Amino acid sequence: MPARPGAFNVNFAPDTLDGFRSLCKEQGKQYTKVLERFAEIYIATNGEILNTTPSVPSPVAPQNSSKGTSAADETSTMLQDLLQRLEKLEKGEVEVVDDVEDLNQRLLKIEGQQSSVK
Numbered sequence: 001m002p003a004r005p006g007a008f009n010v011n012f013a014p015d016t017l018d019g020f021r022s023l024c025k026e027q028g029k030q031y032t033k034v035l036e037r038f039a040e041i042y043i044a045t046n047g048e049i050l051n052t053t054p055s056v057p058s059p060v061a062p063q064n065s066s067k068g069t070s071a072a073d074e075t076s077t078m079l080q081d082l083l084q085r086l087e088k089l090e091k092g093e094v095e096v097v098d099d100v101e102d103l104n105q106r107l108l109k110i111e112g113q114q115s116s117v118k
Contacts, residue, residue: 016076023083038082050078 012020024031041049 013072016072020079034083034086037086038079041082041086049082052078052081 020034021031024034
């Protein structure tokens with residue numbers, strides 16, 4: 001049976017998938033929508049988002065004290081960093097929308113005062 005349009009199948013490490021789903025559930029977000037947003041950011045940055053320096057340790061895969069880290073550790077850390085960046089962007093977007101709405105109300109008030117002066 002063919003998959004529905006837009007569907008995809010992914011094989012995550014079980015611990016990573018469980019941790020990701022749990023975090024999304026705790027935050028009240030659908031994990032598929034979070035993954036979709038990750039894909040959008042990846043496309044928008046032409047993949048450069050993965051070239052950023054991770055700033056947070058991975059909550060899923062513990063960091064080894066050895067010099068080398070596995071690809072799974074690095075990927076997990078980058079996803080955590082991406083989640084934090086996404087949350088900051090979403091919060092910033094809400095603040096910008098609030099600021100624009102406030103400015104619009106102030107402009108309407110000023111325009112109303114000027115029309116009554118004429």
